[in-house]
Amino acid sequence: MNEQRTPLYDALIRHSHKTKWSFHVPGHKNGAIGFGGKQNKTFASVLPIDVTELTGLDDLHEPSEAIQEAQVLTASLYGVNSSYFLVGGSTAGNLVMLLSAFQENDVVFVQRNCHKSVLNGLELAGLQPVFLSPGIDPVGQFATGLTLEVVKEGIRKFPAAKGIMLTNPNYYGMSVDLKEIIHYLHENGLVVLVDEAHGAHFGRDGQFPESSLEAGADMVVHSAHKTLPAMTMGAYLHFNSFRIDEKRVKHYLQALQSSSPSYPIMASLDLARAYLARLTPRDFNEIKKDGDHFRKALNRIPQLNVLTASAGCVMDPLKVTVQSTTGLTGYELQEKLEEKGIFTELADPMNVLFVLPLGRIPDLSALIEAIQGALSDGMFHKEHSRIPLQREGTGISPLAVSYKEMLKMESAEIWISHSSGHIAAQSVIPYPPGIPLIAKGERISDEMVKNYQYLLEQGARFQGGQGKKINVYAEQKEE
Numbered sequence: 267m268n269e270q271r272t273p274l275y276d277a278l279i280r281h282s283h284k285t286k287w288s289f290h291v292p293g294h295k296n297g298a299i300g301f302g303g304k305q306n307k308t309f310a311s312v313l314p315i316d317v318t319e320l321t322g323l324d325d326l327h328e329p330s331e332a333i334q335e336a337q338v339l340t341a342s343l344y345g346v347n348s349s350y351f352l353v354g355g356s357t358a359g360n361l362v363m364l365l366s367a368f369q370e371n372d373v374v375f376v377q378r379n380c381h382k383s384v385l386n387g388l389e390l391a392g393l394q395p396v397f398l399s400p401g402i403d404p405v406g407q408f409a410t411g412l413t414l415e416v417v418k419e420g421i422r423k424f425p426a427a428k429g430i431m432l433t434n435p436n437y438y439g440m441s442v443d444l445k446e447i448i449h450y451l452h453e454n455g456l457v458v459l460v461d462e463a464h465g466a467h468f469g470r471d472g473q474f475p476e477s478s479l480e481a482g483a484d485m486v487v488h489s490a491h492k493t494l495p496a497m498t499m500g501a502y503l504h505f506n507s508f509r510i511d512e513k514r515v516k517h518y519l520q521a522l523q524s525s526s527p528s529y530p531i532m533a534s535l536d537l538a539r540a541y542l543a544r545l546t547p548r549d550f551n552e553i554k555k556d557g558d559h560f561r562k563a564l565n566r567i568p569q570l571n572v573l574t575a576s577a578g579c580v581m582d583p584l585k586v587t588v589q590s591t592t593g594l595t596g597y598e599l600q601e602k603l604e605e606k607g608i609f610t611e612l613a614d615p616m617n618v619l620f621v622l623p624l625g626r627i628p629d630l631s632a633l634i635e636a637i638q639g640a641l642s643d644g645m646f647h648k649e650h651s652r653i654p655l656q657r658e659g660t661g662i663s664p665l666a667v668s669y670k671e672m673l674k675m676e677s678a679e680i681w682i683s684h685s686s687g688h689i690a691a692q693s694v695i696p697y698p699p700g701i702p703l704i705a706k707g708e709r710i711s712d713e714m715v716k717n718y719q720y721l722l723e724q725g726a727r728f729q730g731g732q733g734k735k736i737n738v739y740a741e742q743k744e745e
Contacts, residue, residue, distance in 0.1 A: 269343050269543035274536040277322055277332040278529060282314040291318050291526070317529050326351060326527045327520040336536040343543050344479055344504055348512065350519055351535050352487070352501035353527040356463040357383035359487030359503040360431075361522050363459045365391045366514040367485065368428055371668075375420050375430040378661075379409035381461060382700050382729070384431055385693060389669045389706070396424050397705070399661030403440070403576040406587060406617050409701070410576045411435075411442030414450060420662050421454055429457030434478060435464050437612070437699040438619055439585025440576055441475040448482045457509050458482070463489035466502065467542065467584065467624050471550040475580045484509055493584055493624055496538035500531045542624075549625075556627045557583045560620075563634045564588055569641040573617070586620040592641075597725040606636045612698040615724035665707035667739070672707060675739040682718055682731060685710045688738035694731035696721055704736070 288295040297313030300306035319325045324333040333351065340349035352358045364387035368374055371394060376384060378397045388395045398420050401410045411434055421427060430451055435441035448458050460478040462468065466488035469477035479486050484507035490496035505515055564586065565572045571589045575581035590599045600613035611621045627633065666689045667675070677691035687710065694704040703721070704714050718731060730736070 269339055270540050271335075271339065272533075272536045272540045273335040273339070274324070274332040274529075275533040277324070278315040278317070278533050281317065281320065281323060285314070290320065292316060312530050315530055315533060318526065323529070326353070326523070326532065327525070333532065336532075336539070339543075340502060340535075340539045341504070343539055344477075344502075346479060346504045346506040348505040350503040350505070350515075351527075351532050352503055352523065353499055353531045354501075354523055355491070355499045356381070356461060356487045356489040356501045357386075358519075358522055359501055360384050360461055361387040361390065362503060362515060362518040363485045363487065364388060364393065364431065365518045365522075367457050367459055367510050368393055372428040373424055373426050375417070375424070375427055375456075377412055377431065377433045379436060379701050380431060380433050381463070382693060382695050382702055384433075384461065385702055385705055392669055394664065394668060396420060396427065396662060396664045397708075398430075399663075400436075401576065401578070403438075403573075406438060406573050406576075406589075408438055408614065408617070409436060410440050410579055412447065413442075413578070414446050416661060417447055417450065421456075423662055424664075427456060429459065432458065432460045432478070432483075434460060434462060435468075435475065435582055435585075437464065437701070438573075438587050438617070439464065439582030440579040441465070441468075441582060442579055443476070444478050444481040444483070445476075448478070452482065457507070458484050460486045462486050463501070464492050464582070464585075466490050466538075467493045468582075470542065470545065471547050473550045473554050473583065475582060479504060479506060485515075490535055490538045493621070494538040495534070495541055495624070497528075497531045497534040499528070500535045500538070502535065502539075545624075552626060553622075553624060554583050556630060557586070557622050560622065560627060560630065560634070561586055564637065567638055567641060570637075584622045584624065586622060587617050588620070589616055589618075595724050602640045603637065606640045608633070608636060608640070614696070614699075615721060615726070663708070665705075666709040667707055669707065672739065675741075677737045677739050679735050679737050682715060682734055682736045685736050685738055686712045686715050689741065691737035691739045692730050694718060694736060695729045696726045697729045700729075704731075710736075710738070 285296055294313050324331040326333055337349050360383040370392035373394045376395045376397050378399045398412055398416050400412050403410050451458050460483045462478050468474050469480050486504045488502045490502055491498045491500045505512055561572050564570050569592050571591050573587040595615050596613035596617045600610055600618050611619045690704050690706055690708050690710055693702045693706045695702045704710055
């Protein structure tokens with residue numbers, strides 16, 4: 267099988283060459299009805315392939331031609347039973363995994379530093395999540411991954427659990443070895459789902475961490491648009507399990523994805539897979555050399571400190587996390603870089619994250635010089651406060667009330683500063699990275715409130731928790 271073929275992209279190009287008149291959706295008619303002026307020039311190259319399910323272009327929800335061939339090539343590259351194209355990002359994949367793998371009221375372990383889409387999937391599926399706390403990086407002060415000991419303790423306390431939703435690597439590129447964890451879970455009859463959004467390039471040529479697919483996960487989602495050259499919202503869902511009914515997976519794929527999927531996004535998934543397939547050992551070596559050079563150059567800048575992998579973790583070479591040594595918060599450091607035209611993936615109170623390309627870094631010397639220029643004005647700030655992220659108790663916690671119970675409960679808005687002890691009726695999520703600080707249905711703790719206030723003071727943006735208020739459930743008092 268020639269994994270460098272691009273059947274869907276090729277079908278779209280053939281179609282664009284033979285089209286003379288368009289009497290189908292979308293309304294731009296292959297670009298004939300444009301936006302006018304410079305806007306039309308911007309979109310001119312992509313509109314001819316922004317089409318619909320026409321003859322020869324297949325159907326994402328019942329593929330049998332070009333899309334099917336492209337998906338088979340993807341499954342072959344990743345070594346799985348089936349791969350599916352997602353046009354709603356890893357968000358769609360996380361929802362599909364949870365809805366297809368479990369039944370309503372199933373107890374499911376969830377890594378606490380999950381993406382917000384996981385919480386939405388848990389609620390839509392009516393599951394009973396039990397959160398397992400990951401380790402905390404002592405330097406970066408962000409969550410990393412789970413240990414086997416925490417997983418074992420979870421199973422001891424909740425033996426009825428049906429499966430687990432893992433997040434690996436974390437947003438900062440730190441990955442734990444999942445082989446033992448997945449083997450232990452399977453031995454105990456649990457299904458293993460992995461949000462590996464940031465690891466679509468994992469397992470390639472020994473230069474990157476091992477993929478959870480190699481470790482034996484049942485289903486895995488990859489955000490191809492994060493580290494592969496796919497368009498935003500392009501992702502893969504990989505199925506590799508006898509424990510899950512694949513018919514349910516297909517049902518939820520068509521239920522949760524648009525009936526008018528984007529052909530440019532799907533074509534970019536086809537191209538991204540072919541790009542990954544044709545990278546040679548020499549290419550991977552050059553990519554790693556560029557990343558190493560970049561890290562070393564940043565470490566030579568006195569105003570910066572480059573983070574290394576946490577204990578028990580492996581660092582993705584495409585992720586570089588830096589901190590200021592002059593007292594700047596991550597947000598302030600990011601702002602300084604943006605003034606020089608350098609736009610990074612995210613900032614938090616302490617860190618700035620660079621996501622490197624799966625290719626050569628363009629103008630690397632000029633980039634390093636620009637970073638040096640951004641930090642060369644002798645800035646000094648007082649050291650910002652650092653509040654360690656802490657686990658509470660055993661680090662294993664179910665929701666205070668079930669999603670079904672929440673439907674019957676009334677809520678009221680209160681100040682977050684006064685919310686400790688209440689049950690959250692909404693999630694509070696710093697964005698980016700989209701990892702919930704407070705999850706809907708959790709009992710709010712003092713630590714959650716303190717961390718919210720700290721993040722707010724440092725300049726974090728939130729989804730939920732705006733105006734320093736949160737909706738909480740009104741609990742009935744026992745007489």
